[in-house]
Amino acid sequence: MTHASPWYADICNYLVASTYLRGASQAAKDKLESDAKYYVWDNSYLWRITRRCIPESEIKLVLHFCHSELEGGHYGSMRTAKKVLDNGLYWPTIF
Numbered sequence: 001m002t003h004a005s006p007w008y009a010d011i012c013n014y015l016v017a018s019t020y021l022r023g024a025s026q027a028a029k030d031k032l033e034s035d036a037k038y039y040v041w042d043n044s045y046l047w048r049i050t051r052r053c054i055p056e057s058e059i060k061l062v063l064h065f066c067h068s069e070l071e072g073g074h075y076g077s078m079r080t081a082k083k084v085l086d087n088g089l090y091w092p093t094i095f
Contacts (some may be wrong), residue, residue: 006048008039015041051090059091 013019014036040047054062066083067075075083081094093094 012037012041012046015039017044018050051085051088054089054091055083056091062089 010021010032011020014032020032026030037091038049061082063080066087067080084090084094
């Protein structure tokens, strides 16, 4: 029985040892470097980074944007928080 490498093996190898798949083209290397920016290797686990951390100075602006509707009115707090997260943003006190 052969074991296939997981789909993320190239990303792990790049993050841990800065190595590329043998024979990879320059385009493949560039793509791997670009893709790897969204991952972190931590104690044998690969994590995908999915949120941009917002500084305190931007929180009010983000909340205003995510709280308002184009047609007027506003969303409740949980729906606003979901919109913030859906837009890839985060801060520790969002909930």
